[in-house]
Amino acid sequence: MSTPELDDPKSALLNALTFASAKQQADALAEGRVSAVDLLEHSLARIARFDDILNAVVARDFDAARNAAREADAALTRGERRPLLGVPITVKESFDVAGLVTSVGNPSYADNRAERDSLAVAALREAGAVIIGKTNVPLGLADLQSYNEVYGLTRNPWDLERTPGGSSGGSAAALAAGYVALELGSDIGGSIRIPAHFTGVFGHKPSYGLVSLTGSGVPRGRASARDLSVAGPLARSAADLELALDLLLNxxxxxxxxxxxxxxxxxxxRLAEFRVLVLDTWPGTQRSLSERLVIERVVERLRTQGVYVSRPADLPQGLLPDLVRAHALYRTLLGSSLAEPPVPSEAARQRLAALAPADESADAAWLSAPYLAHRDWLKADEQRHALRHQWERLFKAFDVIVTPVAPVAAFRHNHQExxxxxxxxxxxxxGVREVRFLDFFHWAGLPVLPGLPATSFPLGLDDDGLPVSAQAVGxxxxxxxxxxxxxxxxxxxxGFVVPPGYGA
Incomplete structure (x- = not known):
């Protein structure tokens, strides 16, 4: 039985482009098969249809987006060609977009309206992107969930009772729901890769220092780069990650x-040419069922493609960095980098007071980090650079290191304080055990400390019908x-699978 919508060629094309890549959308625009105005209105219609429940796009300027789409159509008619000309996108709330508020979910900054684009946003706009608005984050970008007093709670398209992750949770949800094909996020503890894992999209944490964070976060006017943190793309295809990264450089x-x-x-x-080291169990811990599923799935696929896969037991002694010591160092530098460290709970203060002087655990590092003297930070920084050289030696023997992203798929909302x-x-x-919030960051933190690039890529669904991913560290x-x-x-x-109920 035919319907007017299915019989309408324009509607059929727009529906076909809903979950297309940004490159495919840009090609359709450049070839004149669709207009920027129509593509934008299609995106806005999906936001109107789904976002009252998902709450992913929280800062909006649809009038400005419509003006930009009309300008893109005029430019396309003149024969201009740019990588994202006319492609609608959203960006993480922490990036300044001229005219929109940047609050990082903090009510104290709810009136912090940006006067100009951040450098990363400006790069995407210059490439022709039509910016619809900004997507939700946790308070201070410091959670694996995305909710705050300013914008409320963002839900996962795969299961509304579960989180899309954080801190780029709204970014990942907007992609998975088919609002846009490209997003701009940031990552210091898995904030790109964990939301990508929880929603089944792709995310790339660039090498440290490649992409400018100028014009992001609060308070405004920060000129120095934040230690460990990077900006990078999320998308529904790996090719779009590289397209966006090239635009964000320099x-x-x-x-x-x-x-x-x-x-x-x-x-x-060619896949068969890659030398791959697989890590599936964090030292000193038990492997979760989700971690086992992820690694078994990726190893099976690699071996089917003729890839020789190595394990830590295959390596000479000392070639693989000490992951436990590295994680404690990561905790030290992460905790000492917080511009506004959280007020410790009474239990945390008691644990800090009881620390033994020789305690070198990750917990001790996290408790002590906000009070680190600069001379001690310099010692930690020297260890970080030595670790980067050790990873460089490992990458003479391997091309990528494959690990899980997190010990579970998307979990249920939990706002306990x-x-x-x-x-x-x-x-x-x-059996099932409770795992601490602080123990969710082993895999996510692994590439952050030495500043390595890491790409989260989807591997299908688990037995509960939720997306799972692995990460490739380079x-x-x-x-x-x-x-x-x-x-x-x-x-x-x-790669990406459309969540049930969100098809065009």
Whole structure:
């Protein structure tokens, strides 16, 4: 039985483009098969249809987006061609967009209206992107869930009772729901990769220092780069990650006067050529059922493609960095980088007071980090740079390191306070146990400390029908290698899956 909508060629094309890549949408615009105005209105219609419940796009300027779409159509008619000309996108709330508020979910900054675009947003706008608005985050970008007093709660399209992750949770939800094909996020503790894992999209944490964060966060006017933090893209295809990354490079007007980043090509163009080290169990812990599923699935696919997969037991002694010591160091530098460290709970203060002087655990590092003297920070920084060189030696033997992203798929909303004392149910071979919030960051933190690039890529669904992902970690400044690895797996086995009920 036909319907007017299905019989309308324009509607059929727009529906076909709903879950297309940004590159495919840009090609359709450049070829004149669709107009920027029509593509934008299609995106806005989906937001109107789904976002009262999902609450992903929380800062909106649809009138400005419509003006930009009309300008894009005029430019296309003149023959202009830019990588994202006329493509609608959203960006994470923490990035300044001229005329919109940047609050990071903090009511104290609810009136912090940006006067100009951040450098990263400006790069995407110059490439022709039509910016619809901004997507939700947790308070201070410091949670695995995305809710706050300013904008409320964002839900996961796969299950409304579950989180899409944080801190780029609204970003991932907007992609999975088919609002836009490209998003701009940031990552210091998995804030791109964990939401990508929870919603079944792709996310890339660039090498540290490649993408400017100028014009993001609060308070406004910050000129220095925040330690460990990076900006990077989320998308529904691996190829879009590379497209966006190329646009985001070399935006700082001070450094670009003298030098420019030119990333080396991917090490290989065929999966069988990749040398892959797989890590499936964090030292000193038991592997969760979700971690086992993820690694078994990716290993099976790699071996089917002729890839030789190595395990830590195959390595010479000392080649793999000490992950436990590295994680404690990550906790030290992460905690000491917080511009506004959280007020510790009474239990945390008691634990801090009871710490033994020789305690080198990750918990001790996290408790002590906000009070670190600068001379001690410098010692930790020296250890960080030594670790980067150790990873570089490992990457002479391997091209990518594949790990889980988190110990579970998307979990149910949990707003218990204080946040650091939350626990979440995780299934293991011997049953379900509660795992602390602080123990969710082992895999996510692994590439952050040495500043390595890491690409989160979907691997289908688990037994509960939720998306799961792995991450490919690459050598410093060789971002194209893990993206290419994810892209080749996507070509062979597929990638993003549309959540039930969100089809065009």
């Amino acid at each position: 935006r700082d007007p001070l450094t670009s006067k003298a030098w420019r980043a030119t990333l080396p090509p991917a090490r290989h163009t 204080p946040k650091d004392e939350r626990t979440y149910p995780v299934a293991f071979d011997d 050598p410093w400044l060789e971002d194209r290698t893990p993206i290419a690895f994810a892209h080749l797996l996507e070509q062979a086995y597929g």
